[in-house]
Every structure is written in C-alpha cells, then in structure tokens.
Amino acid sequence: MSRKSFVLTMALLTAAIPCFAQAARDYVSIVGSSTVYPFATVVAETFGKTSRFKTPKIESTGSGGGFKLFCGGIGVAHPDITNSSRAIKKSEIDACAANGVTDIIEVKIGYDGIVIANAKKAEQLQFSRKDLFLALAKNVPDPKGSEKLVPNPFKTWKEVNSDLPNTAIEVLGPPPTSGTRDAFVELAMEGGCKKFDWIAAKEKEDEKQYKSICHAIREDGAYVEAGENDNLIVQKLEANPNAVGIFGYSFLDQNTDKVQGLMIDGVAPSFEAIADNSYPISRPLFFYVKKAHVGMIPGIKEYLHEFVSEKAWGEEGYLSDRGLIPMPVAERTAVAQDVKTLRVNVSRH
C-alpha cells in the first residue's frame, strides 16, 4: 500500500465518522412482541406499498424488551409504537412516566390462541387444563390425597389421567423468554391449578406462593424447551409422534397437514372457538402508541388507520388470513374510535 492511499483512507475515515446526533426520522419505528410481529409486519408492508410514506421498521424484541425501549423517552431516538402480547404492567407505566412518556394509547388488535398439538399420524388426545398442570408442573398435589405438594412424580400421561394413553410425557414448548410461555403458564397451567380448591384458596392469602405453585414448570426433562422457533417444534412433532408441542395458532393454521390441534377441556383450537372465547387458552394482543410522537414522525396516524381498517383486522381481512383472531364488531368499532380520536386510555391509576 502506497503512502498516498494510506493517508487518503485516513482522511476519508476522519470525515466519515463525525459525532452527530440523529436529526430526524421519516419512518415509523416499532418494537415489541414476537407474537404480534407476524401481524404488524403485514400491516406495515401493506401500508408502505399503498401509501406515500416509508415502510415502518419493526423489531422483534419480545413484549418486555419492547416496553423497555418504548419507555426510554420522547424523541426520534425512541420507538413510536410497541407491540405486546399482554397488557402493559403498572411498573412499566411508571417507568414510562419517569422518562416523560405519559400519553399512551392502548390498541387491542385481536386474539391469539395457544395450541397444544401433536403429529397428524399420532392419536388425537384430549386434555383438560388440570391434566396439563399435573403433567407439567414442577410440584403437584400429593396423588395420595393429602394437601401438600410433592415433586412431580408422573412419567406417563396415563398416570396423570387414566383416560390418556400410556406414553411418556414429552412436551416441546417455548423458553421462559417467550410471551407464548407466559400466556401458556397463566392460562393453561394456572387454569388447571385452580381446580384444586385448597390451592385456589391460597390466591387470596398468599399470592406469591400461589403463583410459585401454579407457574413453575418441571425441569426434569419432560418439558423440553425447544427455542423461540415454532417451525422447529412443528418439525420435531412430525419426527416424534409421542411428543406434544405448544405454539401459536398461526403455526397450526399453516401446518394442518402435518400437525393436529388437540382439544382442551373438550374444545378444539379452531378459528371460531378462539373468536367466541370458548377455547380456554387464548389471549388478547395489543400495541401501544406514544401520543407525543403523532405529528412528529410522519405516518404514525396513517399506519394506525391501516391497522384498524376492516380490510386489515376485519373477519375477512388480511390479518385473519395470517391467523389473527378478530374481535367482535362492537369491540372493533370501539377500539377504532379510540384510535381515530387518539384518546389516551392508559392511566397511572
């Protein structure tokens, strides 16, 4: 390398890295839940292709990570919208307020079902939430009948419930960082846990102990953490007909020729059953908007309108093609009204 070109590169470098602050942003920045990500990205893409605005940028950070970034402050360096597979927590509202993020608009977009499935060629099983709790909890009530907890002794489904087949319990599910896992634990595990009256009674006395009983998943190998990749779980189920998997409804929707959704409490995970709330393990999905950014960043308002339009989140909209379960018409109208008027509906109290 000649001396001249060396000097030239050095000069270029010093010119290329001035310390600068970000001046403006002409695209919407969205962070948050990986469950909402497949829906938000479709809306963002349609919005980008059909409007004069740039396509919003969407990062999949998980619900908690999304709120952390979202509550970082007001200004172009911070995201405008965060997606979430659960409602915002009080602690997060406080964290937001501490950084000056006070006017937050909550938008509920629909429902997502959590599916328990096994391979198509395997036997169609039927679980109750109680079965799931007994099969997967770290500690279960003593099978001999006393009101105390013992480490989960069950090795096969038959031991859990005599109606189930005599195969080993092997469940592939998401890791603790996943929102799907949170929802599964809260809806399925806790739902089954409550069926024991003496545990349900603990909810009032000692909520912490109640949660630790109902929410702890066994770690002796019967529950296999299969990573955040739901496609991987589908592939593993196909290879192993004895295993049962836990994942989001949209993956069942795309793979009905490979896996079958199992009935929970007698209800199969179908589009209709999740929509009318008869399927027990379903949860609402949300996103949260920073009102202070509307008007500051071009396109936020228009993106919101695209999201709450009937062609997106309606019964025949493109989001339902992707597996989002729409809300009833009255609820959709109410949420859309909030969005159009930008009504701040998250308060600190």
Next chain:
Amino acid sequence: MNELVPPKPKTIDLVNASLAKRRASERLFRGIGLISIMMALMFLFMLFYSIVSKGYTAFRQTHIQLEVNFDQQLLDPAATRHHDVLSSADYSSLVKASLSKLFPDVTSRNEKRQLHGLVSAGAAYQLRDMVMADPALLGQTLQLWVPADDDVDMLIKGHIDRDGPETERRLRDVQIAWLDQLAAQEKLSLKFNMLFFANGDSREPELAGIWGALMGSIYTLLVTLLLSFPMGVATAVYLEEFAPKSKWVDLIEVNINNLAAVPSIIFGLLGLAVFINFMSFPRSAPLVGGLVLAFMTLPTIIIASRGALKSVPPSIREAALGVGASKMQTVYFHVLPLATPGMLTGTIIGMARALGETAPLLMIGMVAFIVDIPSDIFDPATALPVQIYLWADSPERAFVERTSAAIIVLLGFLFVMNALAIILRKKFERRW
C-alpha cells in the same frame, strides 16, 4: 567359555520383532485420521445437500399468465396522468377483472375470493410499477406473467400434498381444479425468480427478496473495512516496527490476543451502550453495525498483519537502512509492500467472518423487518444472516425454501471471499 548363555540379541532382530507392532500402530493412526476427515467431509456434504436440495427450488417461482386491460376509465378517469393519481389507483381490480375473464362462470362471492387468492398481492404492485414507468400503457391490453400466491407455488413445487383431505390443505379442491385448467392452457409456469434478487423483505413469501439484506450487508462491511483495515494495519506496523520493547507493549499484545477470542455479542452490547445510548447514533443503521463489527475484526486483522510483517526477512530492512533510508522509508517502501498480501488475506478472512455475524447486530436493532432498500449507511437495514434468521422463524411454508436459498447466496459470498484470499496469497506471496 560358557556356551549355554544365549547370544546377545542383535539390534536388527529387536527391530524386526517390533516392526509389525509399529506398522500396526501407524496404520491405526492413519486410519483414525482418514476416518475423521471422511466424517468431516460427510457432515459437510450432508449440510450442503440439505441446504441445496431444500433451497434450489426458490430460484424459480410459479407465474400465472393474465391478459390485463389497463383500463383508462378505472385507473385515471380524468386522464390527468398525474403521479399521485397513478400511484393510488386500484390496480388489484385489474388483476381481478382478468381472472374473471379467464373463469367467467365463477360468480359467488366466496368463490371469487378463492379465485383472486391464486394470484399474489404483488401482481397489483407489478402493474402499478409498469404504469408509473410508462403511462402510455393506459388503454392497452397486454399478456403478462404475474407471480402466483405462495400456496400455489408450494403446490406446484410439490410441497403441498394435493391428494390429501381438503381440510388439511391451504388450497381448496376448486382452486386446484382452476390451476389444472390454467396449466392445461399453458398459462401456469415456473419462471426465474427475479423478485428474490430484486426485492427487500416481505411477509408475502413470493415477494420476499434478499436485495435489501444484501445492500445492508454491503454498507455494513464497507464501514467495517474502512475502519478496521487502516487501524489494524497501523497498529500492526507500530507494534511490529516502531514500538520499544516494554511491559506496556507486552500487555497490549496479550490484550489484543484476548480480544480476538471475546464472544461477538459482547461487542454488540458495547455498541448499544456507546454508539446508540451515549452518542445517539440511529438504531438499526449499517453505520453502527459496521462500527461494532470493526471492533470485532480488528484483533484478527492486527494479528494477521503482524504475522505478515514478521515474515519479511530482516535483511530487507537492513539493506534499506544500509543504503541510507530512514526507518519510515524502510517500512513504507520496502517492508509494507512485501507484507501486503498477507495483510489482505487476514483482512478478507476477517471480513468473511463479519459477513456471517448476527449476534452483535441483534443488540443494535439490525434484526428487524425492513422492506425498503437502504440507500446509505444511516438508513435502517438488516444483513444477510439476519434475514436468514428472520425467515427461518416465519410460519409460511414457502419461507423454508427461501431460507435455504438465502443460505446458498450467503455461502456463495463466503466462498468467493475465501477463494480471493487464497488467490491473493498464491499470486503475491514471496518465500525467502
């Protein structure tokens, strides 16, 4: 003389006696070596086979031929030819009209929906881009090949079992019948998948492409190269040629070697703390990605460059100094040119490693859904390996083959870069 004492064994006999054993152990060692190489090759072959066999189909995409009438009345009734009017016109109804012309007996609302589902949403964007580029098309009727929906593509490529029960497929029986009809009229065919190379990311598998991710990778690597190469070479030259021997220099050396072994996610955390939180650089920008990867590759480049400088024989330096060159002149005109091939090799290998890196990019927001193609180092962007990661996690089945196809492209780039490093070394390397 005692004749009963056996004669002392000759060395040659001892050697001959142990020969079989020694040969056997040599054979065993060779065998083990051969087996390990065969196993490595086998795994490599399995990897390539699984990627290529899954991915090669993605380079072709099912298209449907439609007769499209660019209806002036529908698109631009006032004949303004204005940019905004043409841009926001309803092109999907053109696609729907031409499909209805092909299947005039489809009338019920539900069946119409299913019929329109055969063609990708991208067809409307394709028509819009054509009209925007050439408004004279208005009023004309053309035969066009438009991309089919990803479910159709999967059926044609055999990834959906057409004989299975209807409820287990994403395509209904009537849709398959229509497709058979189209195929019989030669209006259905697999064509080279241009969109895969020209588009950015998309949630419609048939529209998703790697161009955005590739540009992101290129911008990122450009920043990395511009930073890490001059800095790495300057550091190596100073440490090797000018630095006095002292405890401090030893300490720096040890630390450089340690840095080369630091997990890359740590550099991502550093980038998040320093560049984004402290210096408020934009998130998701190739600038920050490049800075972070530059930190990661610097130690590799420094170590390779120092190796290259060390291999230049001292006689070259002594000769230059002997004819009156200064230390600076010796280094710049004699040592550096001879060490350049080695330095370039190290740099290219460092760059190849940076190209395949995702972990540090996760921390600085480059793992994101970005549709628009980045146009400079400040625009939000992803990188090729990140795109692979995102597609692998998508529910649509058509992304499986696209994931593998993107891996093929990434492997292609890595292969070219490593080949370049070998060619440079072979061509310019001098041995003394």
